Amino acid sequence: MNDLLEGVNVFLIGMMGSGKTTVGHLLASQLGYRFCDSDVVIEQVAGKTINEIFAESGEAAFRQIESQVLSELSSYTKLVIATGGGVVIKPINWSYLHHGLIVWLDAPVEVLIERLKEDTTRPLLKQADPAQTLHQILEQRRGLYAEADLHIRIDAKDTPEQIASQIVTQIPTVLKEKGAQE
Ligand code: S3P
DSSP: OHHHHTTOOEEEEOOTTSOHHHHHHHHHHHHTOEEEEHHHHHHHHHTSOHHHHHHHHOHHHHHHHHHHHHHHHTTSSSEEEEOOTTTTSSHHHHHHHTTSEEEEEEOOHHHHHHHHTTOOSOGGGOSSOHHHHHHHHHHHHHHHHTTSSEEEEOOTTOOHHHHHHHHHHHHHHHHHHHHHHO
8 A cells, every 4th residue: 555655645634623633643554654733733833832823823824834834744755644624725735735645534514513512722613603613614615625536424433443444445546546637
């Protein structure tokens, strides 16, 4: 599998709470890749938490750091990268994502709501009605996530191990399609 990918990075995209970090760790170990969480790198670069960046500098400043981090990560090889849920918004980010294989973890909104109901680390959910906000954000972004090379539909009962294995199984089919387009 590792040979098949030839070191090409795998980018996990999808909504907050879709399991990019958990699945990403497992996927990286199955592929013999290293794992990287772009939100963690952003916090290291900024020397602040994501909440602090949003509160002190605003979302636009956060998005700028996010693009810079993505651009730098995309120059490495053999990485599984868990991206932030909003990475799909800026067109420039797609030029970095397309250096690798893009996998959309598509979890039902009810699952996201349940997973994030106690969360305090997502500034976009600091709203009176976070469930409604999640619905709205997903509707705004669904068409963008759908641009991924691989669409993994997640069921509430799927384990992270099952999801990682599903990705590994499906990678060869996408590589074939990508190869045919080139
Ligand atoms: C965001 C998702 C977060 C983080 C930031 C903004 C978004 O990442 O980048 O809070 O716009 O959906 P996760 O998807 O890892 O939670």
